[in-house]
Amino acid sequence: MHILLASGDDGTVHLARLDASGVPLGEPWQLSRAALPKEVSDLEATEQPRWVWDSSSEMYPPLLAAGVRLGRCHDVTLARTILRFSQLVQDSSYAALATELTGSPAYPVTEDTPLEDLQESLFEAPRHRRTAGEIRAEFAAQLDAVQSSRAPVRLRLLLAAESAASLVAAEMQSLGVPWDPQVHRELLSDALGPEPAPGRPPARMEELAQQLRAELRAPQLNPDSPQDLLKALHRNGIEVRTTRQWELQSFNHPAIAPLLEYKKLARLYTANGWAWLEAWIRNGRFRPDYVVGGVVTGRWASRGGGALQIPRTVRRAARALPGYKLLVADASQVEPRILAAMSGDAGMAAAAREQDLYAEIADAGFGGSRSSAKVALLGAMYGATTGESARLMPQLRKLYPRAIALVEDAARQGERGESVSTWLGRSTPPPGPEWDAAQRTQSQEEQRRADAWARSRGRFTRNFIVQGTAAEWAECWLAGIRSRIAAFEAPEGHEETVFPPTGPAELVFFLHDEIMIHAPAELIPRCVAAVEEAAREAGRLLFGKAPVDFPLTVAVVDSYDQAK
DNA sequence: CACCCCCGCGCG
DNA sequence: AAAGCGCGCGGGGGTG
Numbered sequence: 084m085h086i087l088l089a090s091g092d093d094g095t096v097h098l099a100r101l102d103a104s105g106v107p108l109g110e111p112w113q114l115s116r117a118a119l120p121k122e123v124s125d126l127e128a129t130e131q132p133r134w135v136w137d138s139s140s141e142m143y144p145p146l147l148a149a150g151v152r153l154g155r156c157h158d159v160t161l162a163r164t165i166l167r168f169s170q171l172v173q174d175s176s177y178a179a180l181a182t183e184l185t186g187s188p189a190y191p192v193t194e195d196t197p198l199e200d201l202q203e204s205l206f207e208a209p210r211h212r213r214t215a216g217e218i219r220a221e222f223a224a225q226l227d228a229v230q231s232s233r234a235p236v237r238l239r240l241l242l243a244a245e246s247a248a249s250l251v252a253a254e255m256q257s258l259g260v261p262w263d264p265q266v267h268r269e270l271l272s273d274a275l276g277p278e279p280a281p282g283r284p285p286a287r288m289e290e291l292a293q294q295l296r297a298e299l300r301a302p303q304l305n306p307d308s309p310q311d312l313l314k315a316l317h318r319n320g321i322e323v324r325t326t327r328q329w330e331l332q333s334f335n336h337p338a339i340a341p342l343l344e345y346k347k348l349a350r351l352y353t354a355n356g357w358a359w360l361e362a363w364i365r366n367g368r369f370r371p372d373y374v375v376g377g378v379v380t381g382r383w384a385s386r387g388g389g390a391l392q393i394p395r396t397v398r399r400a401a402r403a404l405p406g407y408k409l410l411v412a413d414a415s416q417v418e419p420r421i422l423a424a425m426s427g428d429a430g431m432a433a434a435a436r437e438q439d440l441y442a443e444i445a446d447a448g449f450g451g452s453r454s455s456a457k458v459a460l461l462g463a464m465y466g467a468t469t470g471e472s473a474r475l476m477p478q479l480r481k482l483y484p485r486a487i488a489l490v491e492d493a494a495r496q497g498e499r500g501e502s503v504s505t506w507l508g509r510s511t512p513p514p515g516p517e518w519d520a521a522q523r524t525q526s527q528e529e530q531r532r533a534d535a536w537a538r539s540r541g542r543f544t545r546n547f548i549v550q551g552t553a554a555e556w557a558e559c560w561l562a563g564i565r566s567r568i569a570a571f572e573a574p575e576g577h578e579e580t581v582f583p584p585t586g587p588a589e590l591v592f593f594l595h596d597e598i599m600i601h602a603p604a605e606l607i608p609r610c611v612a613a614v615e616e617a618a619r620e621a622g623r624l625l626f627g628k629a630p631v632d633f634p635l636t637v638a639v640v641d642s643y644d645q646a647k
Numbered sequence: 648c649a650c651c652c653c654c655g656c657g658c659g
Numbered sequence: 660a661a662a663g664c665g666c667g668c669g670g671g672g673g674t675g
Contacts, residue, residue, distance in 0.1 A: 464663085
């Protein structure tokens with residue numbers, strides 16, 4: 084059973100039961116926003132429907148805030164993003180509708196984009212709220228596009244995983260990562276000195292800057308300015324091309340140590356200092372916005388607070404509450420395992436049945452050198468063209484011909500301007516107007532740029548199939564964890580605690596191939612089992628009985644820095 | 648002043 | 660060692 088949920092213009096909400104093809108069943112009804120949580124909660128309990136709506140990010144947070152957790156949904160907007168480009172969708176009528184609805188051309192906008200393609204989206208009035216009828220019609224068209232596609236089972240799984248992920252993201256945002264501001268303040272003052280007055284640099288940074296100005300004999304030096312810094316370094320015979328730390332490291336000069344230290348502290352101060360704490364920690368929780376499907380490959384993105392870049396140095400401040408633990412689980416070496424499973428390369432799959440895939444590959448063909456095996460494999464998935472990685476490619480190709488052929492084929496297709504797809508059917512957006520322009524090049528210089536562009540596109544498509552399929556595995560994993568821990572009840576001794584609508588075990592963080600659960604200590608063993616079962620299930624959902632494992636590294640800790 | 652790009656660095 | 664993929668963010672430094 085599906086139930087459609089759509090906001091009206093007048094503060095009401097429209098509901099309608101839909102059958103398996105999205106056709107209305109019975110009469111639609113409507114109610115006030117205030118009455119919605121009760122109604123939705125009752126329907127969830129009695130019918131366990133799949134909720135159909137324009138967007139989870141818009142509809143679900145208010146329900147969560149009112150104490151309502153939902154089991155399943157179909158996010159029409161996320162489904163559109165997938166289906167409009169998917170090569171598995173054969174009937175182009177939905178793709179055309181989807182492109183129209185996104186209000187932007189089907190290719191990325193650049194300075195060469197014809198003005199008429201942009202005008203509509205730039206100058207149209209604020210987008211009107213989509214009516215229940217429009218959302219229902221699009222939902223039905225999406226079901227039809229999937230049904231008539233080349234691989235309905237895969238696409239259905241992808242859309243279900245993406246929608247489940249959208250529920251996870253809203254729940255994570257409402258829960259937040261438990262964050263101890265006191266611990267954070269302590270680590271800041273340990274590293275930087277006491278909190279400076281507004282507009283003043285921290286004491287420790289100021290000391291280092293002075294030391295640097297003395298060593299480089301540059302009394303006016305602003306170490307935050309790469310241009311300024313580069314000039315000062317050159318004047319002192321330090322012939323770096325850039326001011327990146329790895330390049331500075333190789334120079335032996337008394338200014339290098341304080342400069343590297345300054346850069347480290349400056350990063351901590353600007354990215355995760357007192358201002359960050361003030362802006363992002365409320366009531367002991369870090370609550371960033373997660374953007375499901377925000378990356379072309381299907382990975383999540385985030386907005387605000389640098390949620391997907393929490394540096395190791397501040398992870399000590401992410402701490403379980405008293406009586407709770409953090410369960411941090413990450414999937415080891417996901418991308419090479421995905422490559423092994425997708426390509427059906429028997430040799431690589433054998434390595435991917437072991438705990439340490441790189442070590443197996445090292446033994447199989449790199450004289451036991453794990454680092455060589457790792458560099459070679461990463462190079463194959465990223466498209467390395469120079470250095471050790473490129474040198475090791477022939478050996479890797481000899482060992483695992485099918486796996487390497489898969490990524491090489493994806494690269495060739497990208498270079499020709501074609502699209503490629505993940506295992507479940509998310510495809511690259513078409514290359515856009517700069518590719519068309521490159522086809523009409525005249526001069527040698529233009530030809531050289533066009534070739535460079537094609538190689539770059541090839542590296543992108545090569546990586547896309549692997550990174551994107553890994554993201555699909557991870558969303559299936561997330562969905563499986565979510566549904567398992569939702570059933571957990573409060574352990575004894577917590578009778579008085581008021582738990583969030585998602586229950587006592589809180590799925591609070593996700594980072595590409597890693598999850599964090601914050602749960603009462605008594606529930607942790609069951610959470611560990613849930614996380615491991617869900618990983619096995621994700622492997623089966625994508626690849627059936629394919630002989631590849633996705634082992635996890637699981638840590639039960641009091642603070643995030645203790646994991647790994 | 649707002650807006651944009653580049654740089655550098657954090658994460659996977 | 661720092662290449663080869665995908666991101667977000669803050670600061671400098673330029674533009675209109």
